[in-house]
Amino acid sequence: MQQLEGILPLWKEAGMTSHDCVFKLRKILKMKRIGHTGTLDPDVEGVLPICLGQATKVAEYVMAQGKAYRATVSLGKATTTEDASGDVIASVDNPIHLESIQLQDTLTQLTGTITQTPPMYSAVKVNGRRLYEYAREGKVIDRPSREVTIHSLTLVKEPSVWTGEEIDFEIEVVCSKGTYIRTLAVQIGKLLGVPAHMKKLIRTQAGGFGVAETRTIQQVAELYEEQRMDELLQPIERSLTEWPFHEIPADLEKAFSNGQVLPAHTDLLIHDKIVIGKNGVAHAVYRAHPEKPGYMKPEKMFTRPEMEIQ
Structure with missing residues (x-):
């Protein structure tokens, strides 16, 4: 095996x-x-x-x-789940009139650090229960808003029509962890003054x-x-490239293998973590000790074969 x-x-x-x-x-x-x-x-x-x-x-x-997505935003209807799977809870009474400059300005406004409130149909926990558990019981409860970062928000496919009771267009989003694209679609609609939901979503990059x-x-x-x-x-x-890698000094191999607390590496003055390994293979992730200034402790230890990565 x-x-x-x-x-x-x-x-x-x-x-x-x-x-x-x-x-x-x-x-x-x-x-x-x-x-x-x-x-x-x-x-x-x-x-x-x-x-x-x-x-x-x-x-x-x-x-x-960070993550990247390609999403289809649909203007004209809002749903319980903020996506196409939910029941319609609001719709326009008159045709929408959308202009290119208006849409581009909206996307610009939502680029950068924004505040989102997790949708009721989500896995976020409040008072020990998932929000979707409350939602399935027909309950709407207060949930904490949070800041997320939209690194870029680009229109990749313009609407086929700019006037109608339903207008669809595609966007590409590069964003931080914790961003809800469903909620972003709703926020786009809110700035445009119409109900909206996310019609389709593909994640194009993660990790x-x-x-x-x-x-x-x-x-x-x-x-x-x-x-x-x-x-x-x-x-x-591949997941540790954010932090500097250091080979285990020969005289400290035993101490590292036992996960001991050690004098802090100078790189921890710049980075929140460092990676310790041998022959290019990571054996541990160390961070500054929270209670002992000048020392570091392992955050993660790996049992790895002693070999070079080809």
Whole structure:
């Protein structure tokens, strides 16, 4: 049986949840230690990095990286879920008249740091329960707003019509973790003065992985049967490039392997973390000790083979 470890760039197809993908991959790859890097709604397709083996320890680092989406925004109707799966709760009484300069100005206004309130149909927890659990009971509760960053918001396909009771257009969004594209579609409508929802969504980038690197579950199964998973799996180090890498000094190898608290590296004056390893292979992620100034402690430890990454 193949011993698999690393990050698998999966193309999640529509109709499956992120959990469904993990369930199927556990059967295909004959292993239990598999985790996804954030939920994608069943109707959404796109890039979903999957962590195998020791790589499950870096899932939070993968999730923290920015994401990119291509979305179809529909003006004219609002829904309970803010996407096409929900019930219509508002619609226009008269045809919408939209101009190019008006739409471009709206997208500009929503670029940068913006505030979003998570939709009721989301997995955010409030008072120990998921928001969608309240929503299914017909309840609407207060939920905390949060700031997210829209790095870029671009119109990639103009509306086919600029006047009508329903106007659709495509946008490309590069954004921070925690951004709800459904809510962004609603915010676009609000600035334009009309109800709106997200009609379709594709995630084109996540965790530093793009569409070209991904494979579907069926393709993963074929690669596994042909013992060619090394063509797809990416090393743990791929998720650690944000921080400087340092080789383990020979006299400190035992201390590092035991996860001991050590004098802080000077790089921690600039970076919040550093990566410690041997022969290019990461063995630990260290951060400044929160209670002992001048020292550092391991945040993550990896059990890794002593080999060079080719």
